[in-house]
Amino acid sequence: MKKWYAVIGDPIAQSMSPAMHEEWFSDAGIDASYIPVHVREQDLSKAIESLKRLGCSGWNVTIPHKTAIIDLLDEIDTSARMMNAVNMVKVLEDGRLYGMNTDGHGFVRSLEEKYGTVGKGKNVLLIGAGGAAKGIAFALHEAGYGPIAITNRTLEKAELLSSDIEGASAIPLRDAEANLSNFGLIVQTTSVGMNFAKEGIPLQLMNVSAGTIVADIIYNPLRTEFLEQAESKGGLPLNGVGMFVHQGALSFEQWTGVYPNTKKMIRTITDQLGGI
Known part of the structure; x- marks a missing residue:
């Protein structure tokens, strides 16, 4: 079955993560997709349960859910504990949810x-x-x-x-x-x-x-x-472009075992933001 990943937040339409990860999947020849999911604060618990039931293999977390999601996870890494914030979730083979902070x-x-x-x-x-x-x-x-x-x-x-x-x-x-x-x-x-x-x-x-x-x-x-x-x-x-790209790349590596081409992505996003 084709794997899929997501980014959750409120708002979420402005996120550059979907295009970034889709390009990385294509470059790596990985048959997977990455979508934005709009999740309101009051719906977070139900949304996480739905992501699991629908077979999502992992997701990124953005404002305003980075701290609230911790109580819904089974385990978090040292960085997430230090920051009291999670920006990436990996669904383990046994179904447990592991949260990290790659920022x-x-x-x-x-x-x-x-x-x-x-x-x-x-x-x-x-x-x-x-x-x-x-x-x-x-x-x-x-x-x-x-x-x-x-x-x-x-x-x-x-x-x-x-x-x-x-x-x-x-x-x-x-x-x-x-x-x-x-x-x-x-x-x-x-x-x-x-x-x-x-x-x-x-x-x-x-x-x-x-x-x-x-x-x-x-x-x-x-x-x-x-x-x-x-x-x-x-x-x-x-x-901050490089930090944004590399935090995403670390998520991508956790999910796929592949560290993507960050230099190319930094150039792409810089161009999109009007840089040289």
């Missing part, structure tokens, strides 16, 4: 695909202390990056996150801004600068040193004001 590791894969491991051995600044920051901090630490400093508008949240990462510390935004030259890798994880969200940047980048890798996990727009300011100071930019 953080997707970021690291994206970082290393573009810049190799030059960021290792350098001080890391993480801006933000939400779910995305948790996953990225965990994955960076696991991959050998750091020490990691975390800054956030609310310092208490940065302190809470830093307490979960060995060797990490929390610093006020003002101190981070004044000492940006001390960091070789800066990662912006907040929604500031995203389309339809708050405009602007979370901190000024006047003190960034040339050659510093500066990442913003937002991918629409491709070049946020944050990245533009970093580039003007000689920073090496990294937008």
Whole structure:
């Protein structure tokens, strides 16, 4: 029987995941399909049961279900537990549901695909202390990056996150801004600068040193004001397209055993978003 996969969320029509996974299935010669499924918050439990009964082999999870779905799963991995969020579910052979979060590791894969491991051995600044920051901090630490400093508008949240990462510390935004030259890798994880969200940047980048890798996990727009300011100071930019593609690729690998062509997909999505 032909396998099928899905992405669930509310809203879901805007998702770029179906086209991405369909192309990967075609490239790999795998007879499978991937569809978007609109699931409202109050219907989540019934939707998960329906996906199982209808033979779905796995699905991605997006807003607003990433945390609520945890109680409906049989097991989750360390990253999902750390973030208290799941973005990928795999139906195991015995029918149990296994949840993972591939966002953080997707970021690291994206970082290393573009810049190799030059960021290792350098001080890391993480801006933000939400779910995305948790996953990225965990994955960076696991991959050998750091020490990691975390800054956030609310310092208490940065302190809470830093307490979960060995060797990490929390610093006020003002101190981070004044000492940006001390960091070789800066990662912006907040929604500031995203389309339809708050405009602007979370901190000024006047003190960034040339050659510093500066990442913003937002991918629409491709070049946020944050990245533009970093580039003007000689920073090496990294937008969120690669993270989006690699988190999907990690899901694809879990489902099929094949890691797809991410470089080609990054080019495709960049073109679709009006990039060069």
